[in-house]
Amino acid sequence: xxxxxxxxxxxxxxxxxxxxxxxxTRSLYAAAMLSGIYSLLMALVWVNMHSMDxxxxxxxxxxxxxxxxxxxxxxxTARDEKPPKGERKRRRRRVRWGALVVTFATGAALVYxxxxxxRFGDPSAPIHHHRVPEMMNQTVAFTGHVPGKQPVPPGWTAxxxxxxxxxxxxxxxxxxISQLPIELAYAKKKELEEGHAPAAAHDEGGxxxxxxxxxxxxxHPADDFNGHVPNTVTSLLAAYRGYDTMFETxxxxxxxxxxxxxxxxxxxxxxxxxxxxxQVILRVMCKLFIPxxxxxxxxxxxxGEIGPGGGFQGGVILATAFILYALxxxxxxxxxxxxxxxTDALMAVGVLIYAGVGVTTMLLGGKFLDYARLNPLSPGDxxxxxxxxxxxxxxxxxxxxxxxxxNQLAERESGSD
Amino acid sequence: MHDLxxxxxxxxxVALMMIGFYGVIAKGNLIKQAISLSLFQTAIFLFYISMAxxxxxxxxxxxxEGAHKVPDPLTNPSPYDNPLPHVLMxxxxxxxxxxxxxxxxxxxNIKRAYGTIEYEEILEIERQMAAEELAEEAxxxx
Numbered sequence: 001x002x003x004x005x006x007x008x009x010x011x012x013x014x015x016x017x018x019x020x021x022x023x024x025t026r027s028l029y030a031a032a033m034l035s036g037i038y039s040l041l042m043a044l045v046w047v048n049m050h051s052m053d054x055x056x057x058x059x060x061x062x063x064x065x066x067x068x069x070x071x072x073x074x075x076x077t078a079r080d081e082k083p084p085k086g087e088r089k090r091r092r093r094r095v096r097w098g099a100l101v102v103t104f105a106t107g108a109a110l111v112y113x114x115x116x117x118x119r120f121g122d123p124s125a126p127i128h129h130h131r132v133p134e135m136m137n138q139t140v141a142f143t144g145h146v147p148g149k150q151p152v153p154p155g156w157t158a159x160x161x162x163x164x165x166x167x168x169x170x171x172x173x174x175x176x177i178s179q180l181p182i183e184l185a186y187a188k189k190k191e192l193e194e195g196h197a198p199a200a201a202h203d204e205g206g207x208x209x210x211x212x213x214x215x216x217x218x219x220h221p222a223d224d225f226n227g228h229v230p231n232t233v234t235s236l237l238a239a240y241r242g243y244d245t246m247f248e249t250x251x252x253x254x255x256x257x258x259x260x261x262x263x264x265x266x267x268x269x270x271x272x273x274x275x276x277x278x279q280v281i282l283r284v285m286c287k288l289f290i291p292x293x294x295x296x297x298x299x300x301x302x303x304g305e306i307g308p309g310g311g312f313q314g315g316v317i318l319a320t321a322f323i324l325y326a327l328x329x330x331x332x333x334x335x336x337x338x339x340x341x342x343t344d345a346l347m348a349v350g351v352l353i354y355a356g357v358g359v360t361t362m363l364l365g366g367k368f369l370d371y372a373r374l375n376p377l378s379p380g381d382x383x384x385x386x387x388x389x390x391x392x393x394x395x396x397x398x399x400x401x402x403x404x405x406x407n408q409l410a411e412r413e414s415g416s417d
Numbered sequence: 418m419h420d421l422x423x424x425x426x427x428x429x430x431v432a433l434m435m436i437g438f439y440g441v442i443a444k445g446n447l448i449k450q451a452i453s454l455s456l457f458q459t460a461i462f463l464f465y466i467s468m469a470x471x472x473x474x475x476x477x478x479x480x481x482e483g484a485h486k487v488p489d490p491l492t493n494p495s496p497y498d499n500p501l502p503h504v505l506m507x508x509x510x511x512x513x514x515x516x517x518x519x520x521x522x523x524x525x526n527i528k529r530a531y532g533t534i535e536y537e538e539i540l541e542i543e544r545q546m547a548a549e550e551l552a553e554e555a556x557x558x559x
Contacts, residue, residue: 002472005422012429012463019433019456023440028448035452042459050476050498051466057510058462066455066514073448073521077528081446082535099443107435111428119423121472128471128499232477232500233507241504248508255515262522307478312511398511405518409525 005120007048015041026081032070039063052308053233056300060316065402068323072409229305229383237310238387242369246354249311249394256347256401263408279328286328293321301395305387311394318395319402331410334403343400343407350397357389426467434460445536447527451520458513462506469502477503 018038025031039062046055118125229235237245297318304310326334358368366373371386437460440453477500524534531539 004470005425009422009425012426016429016432016436019436022456023436023444023449023453028446031449031452035455038456038459042462045463046466049466049470050474051469051503051506052476052478053507054462054466054503054510057507061510061514062459066517069514069518069521070448070452073525076525077448077534078446081444081449082538096443099439102442103435103439106438107431110431110434114424114427114431117424117427118468119420120426120467121470121474122423123471125468127468127502230478232497233503236500236504237507245508248512251512252515255512255519258519259522262519262526308476310507312507316511401515405515409518409521 002121004048008045011041011045011048015045026083027079028074028077028081029071029079031081032067032074035070036063036067039066053231053310053313056308056313057316060313060320064320065316065323065406068406069409072406075410229387231305231307231310233308234304234310234387234391235383238305238390239369239371239383242358242390245390245394246351246358246369249354249397250351252401253347253351253397256404259405259408260344263411282328286324290321290325293317293324297321297395297399301391302388304391305384311391312398314391315395315398316402318399319406322399322403323406326406326410331407334407338400338403340407343404346396346400347404350393350395350400353393353396354390357386357393361386427464430460430464430467433457433463447524447534447536448521450536451517451524454520455513455517458509462509465502465506469499471498474498 015038018034018041022031022034022038025034039058042062043055043059046052046058118127297314297320299314300309300317301311301314304314322334322338325337357371357374361370361373362368364373364376369386369390372382374386375382434457437453437455437457440456441450444450444453474497477497527539528534531542533539533542
């Protein structure tokens, strides 16, 4: 048993207890607060499992934004959950047996399914044999060609086959995973598409057609910048899953739009809003903190490709600075800095920046989101550039959407009918 | 024993998911249902991130040479944890909060329309409205 599992089992126990408390409590305020605690515990779980980017997001989103949103909603709706009818008379908690049976049956089926799962941390699990070794291979091959980039991780030079560029057939000789017919089929397909064996690309050093296709002195697919982008999570996010991330940004934009459609009735006058401005300590601390939160948010957005963080996390952190400002000085004050027309426009601008980078690479002769095109002289360096631009797009959309959502949910009842 | 500990994470994921599931189907309060739905979501995050862990691995961020533990390269495909599930869950969390926000906005609108956010009471109001409509129709035709 290793230390990861030890901490993990303890934290997950706490998480489960919190989850039960969230569902059981009658007070909705308590439920909202407990769900914030739940998210912070989850963030610790992610850190323990080395998933820094997810922990970052969970802490900012779960611990910060969603708790604020829940509290904002409770102001409009109800503080407490009403007990079901039967319970009101008997003053005893009614257990919903039907629901309980369904949950336990589903749970039992899922537990049965987990018995076939690879054990926690098992290096031979199928998930670790697709894409990831390929990336490691490319990085090694890449550093072999371009000196001064990311060094080969120790332990990797020992394997002769890792010196080769991606070669799906030779990758795992003797490993049963690589013998899957589908992988062989893909390898064959790739070979036919490229017109030569993958191994040949290495020997030629990417001359000829391949150099034109990927624009480099080394053969690596357009979506790989591991030699240049140390944070593989960002590299995967913006390149390998670039389309996915773009449309997820569009989903966030859509959520902001739906909130506007659902809740923005009219421009109510915000006179007489209660603020915390007369609380000297809060006001001073808030004024002290906000600049640092802003700088931190900007740092997180623009360093996504180097360390943990990126547009999603940074955007949320930026939004918390604005939300904090609104909580202390009132929403009218926030509206002065970020008027509605500005946040509405920026929500769309972020998505457009993302798509714009894609279109730019197309205009430069590449494919959609083919970052290598952004820097014709050194295609590898196009990656960090493109990813930073894309992260800024994501950051702008996420930040302004969160501000919009907050504005809509925190709107006073006075404006409605 | 090691085998059992090896699937401990997956069992917790099932437990969390079922707690959320119970909340969604058994609770009558709409806000409670929305919170339960996000519990359900985090259970899925746990499932994915658990799969990403490699024994002896570390965060998937390239480090300077010699800065990290070296696992046995022959048994271990990577000195780093698998970054792919992290990427998927990272975006899912942000999309999750957007879903929560839209759900809450709809709940606020329901409160405006019905004056309550209890499922049973909303059904009651709906039933009354339907009955009144029927009575009115009968009155018009009769």
